[in-house]
Amino acid sequence: MSNIIQCECGASIRLPSNTEKRALRCPKCKQGIALTVHATALKTVPVDAGETVATCSICQSSAHASEQLVSCPQCDQIHHQECWAEVGGCGTYGCSEAPAHEKDVSSSQTQRSGWGDEKTCPACSESIKSIALRCRYCGTDFNTVDPLTVKDLRRQVKHESAVGDLRNWTIAIFVMSLIGCFAPIMIFVAFGVLLNKRKELKAAGPIYLVLCYSAAILSAIYSFLMLAFAIISGLN
Secondary structure, eight states: OOSEEEOTTSOEEEOOSOTTOOOEEOTTTOOEEOBOTTSOBOOOEEOOTTOOOOBOTTTOOBOOTTOEEEEOTTTOOEEEHHHHHHHTSOOSTTOTTSOOOOOOOOHHHHHHHTTSSEEEOTTTOOEEETTOSBOTTTOOBOSOSSOOOHHHHHHHHHHHHHHHHHHHHHHHHHHHHTSGGGHHHHHHHHHHHHHHHHHHHHHHOHHHHHHHHHHHHHHHHHHHHHHHHHHHHHHO
């Protein structure tokens, strides 16, 4: 059986060789992949609108329309695909598909292990070099060489998405400020972004902070010229 599967988003994912590490996520769309103890992907079934289903054994909540469910091949209990992928197995106590419980490791010990020879990729669970900023198996990029958990990876993805949205908005504000008739509106928008998102703009890149300042200045100039023209026209 091939150890490479296809995610719904189209990405090819290499299944981990270590069957104990089953908390797997797609490196592209970050959707959880439900794996059995034999490292085979469980088939998911979407819940139709209005359909009554069982309660997830992990989160203890009912499934809703458009959510993906998996059924444990051993105990037949229903789980959310995300819940199964999050814990790395079945939520039923004593089931052979349940994840193996490991001894707690202190945070300092985990931190030190990041500077050793290897660390674990939080997306595909493969072992990679401790200094790697990209997983050579799934291609996931990391913003630090320190070991990351799945939650850390989620936070990184959300941050990158927020930064990308802010960059797009800044470009749109600058383009709109070049159109003189929008100046009275864009002056408030540009200064509002500068007041509330200045640190985020600086982190997104100096060019975006410059663009936002330029948009505010251009809008102020256009607004002043429009006001002056209106006053002169009124006097005449």
